[in-house]
Amino acid sequence: MNILAIDVGTSSIKAGVFYGSRLHRSVRIAVAARNIGNHAEIAPRELLRAFHKAISQIADHTRTIDAIALDAFSPGIIGLDHKYRPLFGLITHQDRRSVREAQFIERHIGKARHLAMLGNRPFPGGIGSTSLLWLRRNNPSHFDRVCYIGQPTTWLVHQLTGRWVIDPSQAAFTGLYRAVHAPTGSRGWLPELCRLIGISPRQLPDVIDADSIAGLLTRSAATRLGLTAGIPVLPGIVDTSAAVLATDMRPGRLVHSCGSSDVLALCVSEPKPAADILLRPVGTGGILPKRWLAVRTLAAAGTTLDWLHHNLFADHSQQQFQRVVRAAMQTINTSADLPRFEPYLAGSRTSMQNLRSSFTNLTLATSRIMLLQAACVAIVSANAANLHRLKQQHPHILSEVFTMGGLKDLAKRMHQTWPASYTFKPLRHEALGGLCKLARAAVETI
Structure with a gap:
């Protein structure tokens, strides 16, 4: 079975084709995000350009494709008009403009009740409802024209199949979905939250399991991408879920991703909401096991190093800077009187406030x-x-x-501080491998 897997991130899109379990070819296409002040967006046209380019480059060098599976960052709230045209940029998880809106939602619903129903607090930018309410208050002319609301996977799958769908992992981070089962209830869109934001559940996608088929590749999409019409397309899933799918998914299984963000994602069998831990379904359950992810993250890890490169080491090439980082980590003296840094250049995914970074304990002797x-x-x-x-x-x-x-040296330094009982194993093919496993499971049941 030949699987086309696409991993959609905020800085790049990676696509690969698997022949069986072997990764035959992969490509990576850069994505340009817009970060201005507290706003963090990706232009829909820019994301779609990179998405099409990645798929087309794979299609040029591959044989028959049996299924297409994709993942994406979350949230990345997008609103479309009645002709499915985007009305604003995809608002990403690094956006922090909606602090007041987040506080309003929590006051109205109640902290404990919101946490019990949705599994998370309404973190600014980290939960999509806060961004939608900000748009309603600050850009009503665009907001009033919104007919369809979704996440990145919703929109991209619609480009491929014409279907408007979402899986439970992406639905959970909209902030409008009952991700946690109530004692006598079930999962689904929450009319109370929708009314508070000013939308209708009818504007939201159909929720289907990630290990199912969303639809078939349309003739127009196939022509545009150089593929064959009729290929089964899965509904998409959150990128971290895709990585976890590449493991055995045992409860207690931990995945550590050290890249632009630093993410610890723990696979658990039952939801256990906590105010400072991100919680959501993996997204599967129709074929593969139904699991949950408990996640702690630092929003800016690699991006902090990128910021330092740009602002303090601009005279260094990327390779030179990487050597400087490696040498700096090897010569750190924790007993020395180093400056202190608050690592919140992208805020915090689990704070209701807009946390900021700072350096303190500086002297005239402080060097870059x-x-x-x-x-x-x-x-x-x-x-x-x-x-x-x-x-x-x-x-x-x-x-x-x-x-x-990608930040293996930094991850190695982190692991030196962990208890000695832990061992570390690189995740083969990372998220692309999980997508391959997901697609095989879905297609083999057809």
Whole structure:
């Protein structure tokens, strides 16, 4: 079976084709995000350009495709008009403009009740309802024209199949979906939250399991992409879920992704909401096991290093800067009087406030290398704190941890601070491997 897998991130799109379980070919296409002040968006046209380019480059060098599976960042709220044309940019998880809206939602619904129903607090930008309410208040002319609301996977799958669908993992981060089962209720869109935001459940996608078929590739999409019409397309899933699917999905299985963000995603059998832990379904359940993810994350890990490169080491090439980072981490003296850094350049995914970064404890002797070391120490310390918090909430964590992401040197430094009982195993093919497994499961049941 030949599977086309597409991993849609905020900085790039990676696509690969699997012949059986072997990754035959992969490509990566850059995506340009817009980060201005507290606003973090991706232009729909830019994302679609990169999406089409990635698929087309794979299609040019491959034989028959039996199924298409994709994942994407979340949230990435998008609104379309009656002709399915985007009305504003996809608002990503790094957006922090909606603090007041988040506080309004929590006051109206109640902190404990919101957490019990949705599994999360309405974090600004991190939960889509806050961004939608901001748009209603600040851009009503566009908001009033919205006919369809979805996530990145919803929109991209619609481009391929014409279907408007979403899986439970992406639905959970809209902030409009009962992700946690009520004692006498079931999952579904919440009319009370929809009314509060000013929308109707009819504007939202149909919710289907991620391990099902959303529809078939249309003739027009096939012509545009160089593929064959009629290929089964899955509904999409959150990128972290795709990575977890590449493991055995045992309860207690931990995945550590160290890249633009630093993410610890723990697979659990039952939801256990906590105010400072992101919770959502993996998204499967029709064929593959129904699991949940408990997630702690640092929103800016690699992006903090990118910021330091741009602002303090602009005279270095990318390769030169990577060597400087490696040497700086190897020579950190934790007993030295280093500057202190608050690692919130992209805020926090689990704060109702817009946290900011800062350097303190500076002197005339402070060098840019010391600032770099302080940032690395802060990122490593945040990772250790996130692991500790996950273990407090979910004591059963298996000793073998799967790792992924591009910042292997930084991850190695992090793992040196973990208890010695943990061992680390690179996740083969990362999210693309999980998508391949997902597609095979869905197609084999047809």
